[in-house]
Amino acid sequence: MTTGPGLKILYIAYPLLPVSEKSCGGAEQVLVTLEQEMKRRGHETMVAACWGSKVAGEVLPTGDPPTGPDQFEPRSAEHNRRVLAYLRSHPQEFDLVHDQSGTFWQSLDRNTELPVPVLVTLHLPRGFYPEEAFGRVPPNVKFNCVSQKQAASFGDLRPACVPNGIGVHKYSVAEKKGDYLLWLGRICEEKGAHLAIEVAQRTGRPLIIAGQVYPFSYHQQYFREKIWPQVDGERVSWAESPNLQEKVELLQGARAVLIPSLVDETSSLVAMEAMACGTPVIAFRRGALPEVIADGHTGFVVDTMEEMACCVDRVGEIEPSDCRRRVEEHFSSTRMGDEYEQLYRRITSSVLTRAR
Numbered sequence: 001m002t003t004g005p006g007l008k009i010l011y012i013a014y015p016l017l018p019v020s021e022k023s024c025g026g027a028e029q030v031l032v033t034l035e036q037e038m039k040r041r042g043h044e045t046m047v048a049a050c051w052g053s054k055v056a057g058e059v060l061p062t063g064d065p066p067t068g069p070d071q072f073e074p075r076s077a078e079h080n081r082r083v084l085a086y087l088r089s090h091p092q093e094f095d096l097v098h099d100q101s102g103t104f105w106q107s108l109d110r111n112t113e114l115p116v117p118v119l120v121t122l123h124l125p126r127g128f129y130p131e132e133a134f135g136r137v138p139p140n141v142k143f144n145c146v147s148q149k150q151a152a153s154f155g156d157l158r159p160a161c162v163p164n165g166i167g168v169h170k171y172s173v174a175e176k177k178g179d180y181l182l183w184l185g186r187i188c189e190e191k192g193a194h195l196a197i198e199v200a201q202r203t204g205r206p207l208i209i210a211g212q213v214y215p216f217s218y219h220q221q222y223f224r225e226k227i228w229p230q231v232d233g234e235r236v237s238w239a240e241s242p243n244l245q246e247k248v249e250l251l252q253g254a255r256a257v258l259i260p261s262l263v264d265e266t267s268s269l270v271a272m273e274a275m276a277c278g279t280p281v282i283a284f285r286r287g288a289l290p291e292v293i294a295d296g297h298t299g300f301v302v303d304t305m306e307e308m309a310c311c312v313d314r315v316g317e318i319e320p321s322d323c324r325r326r327v328e329e330h331f332s333s334t335r336m337g338d339e340y341e342q343l344y345r346r347i348t349s350s351v352l353t354r355a356r
Contacts, residue, residue: 007095007344008044010060010087010116011035012104015079016072016215017065018052021244024186024212026269027123030146030164031100037337046094048083048101060086069217080107084114091115095348098340102129109136117347119144121162125264125287126153142347147288150266160343163291164267165336166276166327170244173278173324174252180206180237181312182254182279184247184270187211187227188219192260192284194226195305197236199258202309207258210239210250251277256299256315259283260308268292271299276327278320282311292331298323 011031013019019028031047036056039045045057050065062082066075083104087097097118099105105120106129118141122129134157143159145151151161181203183196193209200207209231213223231238242250251257257274259265264287271281271292281299283289295301299318300311 004345006042006044007038007348008093009038009046009344010083010094010097011045011047011055012083012097012099012101013047013049013053014101015050015062015076015103018050018054019047020052020054022241024241025214026164026186026267027100027102027121029166029269030121030123033165033167033333034098034336034340036167037333038341041337041341048079048086050079066215069215069220071215076101076103077107080104084112087114087116096344098344105137105141106130106133108138108141110138112138114138114140116140117142117350119343119347121146122150122154122159123266125150125266144343146267147291149264149288149291162336162339162343163331164269164272165331165333166269166272167333168276168327168331171248171251171273171276173276173320175278175320177255177279178253179255180208180253182208182210182250182257182274183259184210184250184257184273187213187223188216189222189226190261190263192262194230195260195262196258197227197230199260199305199309199312200236202305203312205255205312206235206237208237208239208250208254210242210247212241247273248277251279254279256280256282256312258308259289260305261286261289263287265289272327272331275299275323275331278323280315280318280323282308282315284308294322294326298326 014028023029035045039056046060047055048060048062051061053059062079094116099120121144143157145159145161146164181200183193185191230236251274274281275298281293285301285303290301293299302308
């Protein structure tokens, strides 16, 4: 629990979709979990997000979610304008702004005057951000990375490093597993759902693909051309945007969760959620995945499709209790909350010290 006076924190969400416990994207899920944790600890919280968002504290609505594809730029611009306008009109309301949007901090520059410190959690690999954005960062903006692997690539920014966590209490271990494999997440090419289909075909096991297609035309085209034609309801099944209970049941019953990512992942909530349910994870050796998965103990970290397919037959070596224990010890929302709370205190204390 909090060890000092309560803070008033403004969280800035990803601009494209409402945020709630139903959110599919990792950044949105982390924000919801962290905001709930801070609210529970007695801090005041507000979340700047699309209409329709549901959070523990207040919502600062920044506009309607788009109704068609490829509206990210105008929606992001509207989102950031409304947040900035609110902060300027309420200069003393917040102790800290925690930006998890990926875009708000990029709309600031050294000439933007904000009377509040801004902490930016970077959820993506460095190459996904425009490099020039890091050359015009205002002095009141600080950065946080979500894994040691990611932090190493942002060393020049001297970021903090608070790994992601999940609400472990929302998941429970199931000792008895089904025969199906599971792929779960945001459906786009770099997440490798098409490779999960190939692995399932090689092993002769059914696959469930569960997740959400975001409103980007290239995501929708990928799903339409590479995934949907493979869905037959038997060898490959499709579970669209499962709610929390449905997701937990899918994770509990899976023989293994596959993460054949084609990019360097900065974290993996899917792996954490699977392990919390006692389910092994088989993932490519990309980015921070080896930090999340204990190779040979809670799953397998592999380099090729062939290795991934072979490891499907080895998941019986993994003890569900070991999977659960790893999440409880390293990836709980309580641990994440503790570390963020300490970081918040350092940032706000340094601002007060300079003000004196």
